[in-house]
Amino acid sequence: MPGNSAVKVEHLTVNYDKTPVLWDISFEVPPGKLVGIIGPNGAGKSTLIKAALGIVKPLSGKVLFFGRPLKKVRQRVAYVPQRSSVDWDFPITALDVVLMGRYGRLKWVKWPQAADKEAAKAALEMVGMLGFAHRQIGQLSGGQQQRLFIARALLEEADIYLMDEPFAGVDIATEQAIVALLEKLKTQGKTLFVVHHDLNTVERYFDWVIMLNMCLVKAGPTAEVFQSDAIVRTYGKSAVLLDEAARLSQHKASGKK
């Protein structure tokens, strides 16, 4: 039934070249949830988000937002990439980075207007960074850079937010501030997906979890699925075998010895 779920993933499989990264992932998340995506390194957490956003092309399967493909609802989906994925020496100010949140709505050759700039400042204020609007981004601390990316996503005024490790390399105070912001967005009915590493805080932060290790281990309400057996399966050795087989298959396919 379309409309009942915010995000529905159906049999999603993603390969890098011949190497599978995600195997046949299917799950459904209702709207208004704060969802943690957890799993060990190389489990395909970032890839899941990138595939959902069309940045990486999946081999098969599909992702539906509110029952519709991404192309129809692109403006209702916002993305917060990993902080380490960009060059922070880039000649751009904080305000201009946030303004990028509006680029998706601008027609090809249109420049952002005064209203867009005001909205960008409001977004900066929401993450407590209005005072840094005209700083070159390289002068910001790690936590500030992360908040900048979140402000940019806020400006997209989406209903679904996909965030790749927003807590990586930020101090505790910033993490708390971000969590409070996420809670606030949740009460406004937004659905938020957060790639997360710290198992200690999973139960406190998220009311829904997706446990991933190349395959989907479990997905559902935190209280139901975040149990020790599932955690062991997510972080355990069972996936190492799959990983090794995938590596061998890639070597054979490309003719390496």
Next chain:
Amino acid sequence: MIWDALTDPVLRAPTLGSMLMCLASALVGVIVVLRKRSLVGEALSHAAYPGVVLAALFTALFFPDSEDGFAFIILIGAFLSALLGLWTIELLQTKFRVKADAALCFVLSVFFGCGILIASRVQFTHPLWYQKIQMFLYGQAATMTDQHVVIYGSLCLLTVLFIALLYHPIQAVSFDRDFAKSTGIAVQWLEGATFFLLVLAIVIGIRSVGVVLMSGMLIAPVVAAKQWTHRLFTLFVLSALFGTLSGFFGNYFSTEIPRWVSGKFSLPTGPMILLCASLFCFFSLLLSPGSGLLSRCFRIYKFRRKCRQENVLKAYWKGDEPDASRFFLWILYMQGWLRKDGAGYHLSPDGRHRAAQIVRLHRLWEVYLVDYMGQGVERVHRNAEEMEHILTPELEKELTILLQDPKRDPHHQPIPGKEGL
């Protein structure tokens, strides 16, 4: 007059042509440098060379009389050849898993080598055409005509329009490709168009500066401009300005300098243009207020002087004899940190306050190193000697809270209190 270069019937076309070419390449250069693809320009300009040679040969064989068509056929030849180079680089990287730098070097040397090989043959079969090919090696602006100016002008206009209209998508894709893609910007289309413009800029440029120096014209104006600004828009404008000026002065000096020394020789335009661009680069790296060498040296000097001053004040505070010249002490006296007292100097109230503050920072830092970093008591003094000049008031505040405002340092010396804290 210097502006005669723009009106003189002989000099006009080469000067305008070089300026337009430098403008286009400086603008495209900004995108290339920001994407960290500087070497691509070098590889593609060399890859264009065999195309030039073959196009000249083609003209020699089929249209030996067409003087007008020659410029155009050469452009097409160079363009196709550079595109083939670009495609080879892509192929090497994706299909054969060659690293980017190796693929670039491979294309550069193989294409350029082929070009030279064919050219050396053409030298014997069509010596007249060989002359014309040679000018693409190091560039020769002097023989440009109004026809060139029209071609370069329109290609230049295309570049300016592209960047002006698509400024924001270009910015987004250059800064954060994945995010740009997630907002629905046609990233692949934009990147394809950028490469198209890059190849165009190179093909235009090799006529004035030659395949060997072309990549310099992509990079040098951008490097110079980058020293002056932290904004992309200004970067585009400054880079275009530096590029255009290099084009102008390169031409100007290549005709003027021989006149000054009254010699009957001519200076090649291409190297002169690049030398001008390098001068812009050099002075920017030296003089720019933010990251220029001079301003950095000045800041280092100021910091060192601050350290020395603070060490002298500290010595007075402890009652030691300071190790400083009379002149240095006199400056401190004039600044109000010291007071004159018959035989010598002693601290003024302001000086006493500042010295106590330095000692406080020093001893706080020692406590921090010993208590929190587990350093041995005897080893922390040296590090604290440096940090006392660096710690900011904010850090001091945090240290005070973290250490719960200690009264004594690890050597059991008293820590001066923070008045009004």
